[in-house]
Amino acid sequence: MSSEASVTHVDPTEARSAAVMLSVQGVGKRFGGLAALSDVSFTVHEGELVGLVGPNGAGKSTLFNIIAGVFAPSEGRILLEGRDITGLPSHKLARLGLARTFQLVTLFPDLSVLDNALQALHRHQQGRFFAGLFQARAYREESEGWRERAREALALLSLEALADQPAAALPLGQAKLLAVAIALATQPRVLLLDEPAAGLSHEESSRMMDLIAERVKGRCSVVLVEHNMRIVRRYCDRAVVLQFGRKIFEGAPADMVHERAVVDAYLGTGDGG
Numbered sequence: 001m002s003s004e005a006s007v008t009h010v011d012p013t014e015a016r017s018a019a020v021m022l023s024v025q026g027v028g029k030r031f032g033g034l035a036a037l038s039d040v041s042f043t044v045h046e047g048e049l050v051g052l053v054g055p056n057g058a059g060k061s062t063l064f065n066i067i068a069g070v071f072a073p074s075e076g077r078i079l080l081e082g083r084d085i086t087g088l089p090s091h092k093l094a095r096l097g098l099a100r101t102f103q104l105v106t107l108f109p110d111l112s113v114l115d116n117a118l119q120a121l122h123r124h125q126q127g128r129f130f131a132g133l134f135q136a137r138a139y140r141e142e143s144e145g146w147r148e149r150a151r152e153a154l155a156l157l158s159l160e161a162l163a164d165q166p167a168a169a170l171p172l173g174q175a176k177l178l179a180v181a182i183a184l185a186t187q188p189r190v191l192l193l194d195e196p197a198a199g200l201s202h203e204e205s206s207r208m209m210d211l212i213a214e215r216v217k218g219r220c221s222v223v224l225v226e227h228n229m230r231i232v233r234r235y236c237d238r239a240v241v242l243q244f245g246r247k248i249f250e251g252a253p254a255d256m257v258h259e260r261a262v263v264d265a266y267l268g269t270g271d272g273g
């Protein structure tokens with residue numbers, strides 16, 4: 001495929017010398033008697049696109065939610081640029097530079113595409129807004145800056161021509177691109193994406209992933225939760241594979257197929273790509 005060649009992967013030796021943006025250290029999570037995660041560790045470097053992959057029930061969403069501050073781990077720590085963020089609530093994490101998308105796209109259908117992005121930025125900046133309530137002029141000027149930022153984020157995901165359309169008019173593929181643009185507008189240092197291509201046609205899915213690899217990755221580190229091995233192999237710089245809550249592989253996506261445990265985990269699931 002022609003676009004395959006255009007996806008640039010981070011050289012693993014380069015990645016090792018790059019700054020550590022996110023560090024997951026010995027994370028465990030129990031739900032009652034069930035160990036959903038056990039002693040999972042991995043790091044994400046600056047400029048990397050890391051795929052978090054594994055069969056159903058492996059613990060991907062649980063780990064994603066722990067990193068995103070939805071719930072605290074039973075054991076272990078999460079560091080964002082060296083700072084311990086374990087158990088911090090999502091809105092605090094957002095201000096520290098960790099953004100996420102949701103598997104189900106939540107947009108305001110009656111608002112325009114641009115206003116959806118602006119709305120998210122206002123929410124993101126809410127703490128500062130209240131602090132600056134009596135500085136109306138500064139606030140107005142800042143709002144102009146946000147508009148600019150929102151437009152830039154839309155342009156990155158090739159949505160600028162749709163800025164004035166109501167969000168309800170967007171087909172799923174573009175609604176999902178908008179969700180990524182919204183997360184990007186907050187200028188995160190690390191972006192967590194939960195199966196951004198799920199439910200999309202093959203073509204839409206490739207478009208989404210091309211844009212993430214070519215335009216989003218250059219702006220922040222990306223953690224991609226994905227059960228589709230083909231997508232991870234094609235787009236990710238590194239893969240972390242979970243099974244039954246444990247890390248069974250970490251390394252170059254191309255090497256996943258040589259790892260017996262990974263092959264076994266995916267055998268018969270039909271989505272091994």
Ligand SMILES: Nc1ncnc2c1ncn2[C@@H]1O[C@H](COP(=O)(O)OP(=O)(O)OP(=O)(O)O)[C@@H](O)[C@H]1O
Nearest residue numbers: 031034036054055056057058059060061062063227
């Ligand atoms: N809130 C919860 N309460 C109890 N058990 C949970 C909870 N969330 C997840 N689990 C269990 O933890 C394990 C890991 O689930 P998780 O949703 O993290 O897997 P996953 O890798 O995201 O799977 P999928 O590919 O199906 O999305 C499963 O056995 C699941 O049933």
Ligand SMILES: [Mg+2]
Nearest residue numbers: 057060061062
């Ligand atoms: Mg899941």
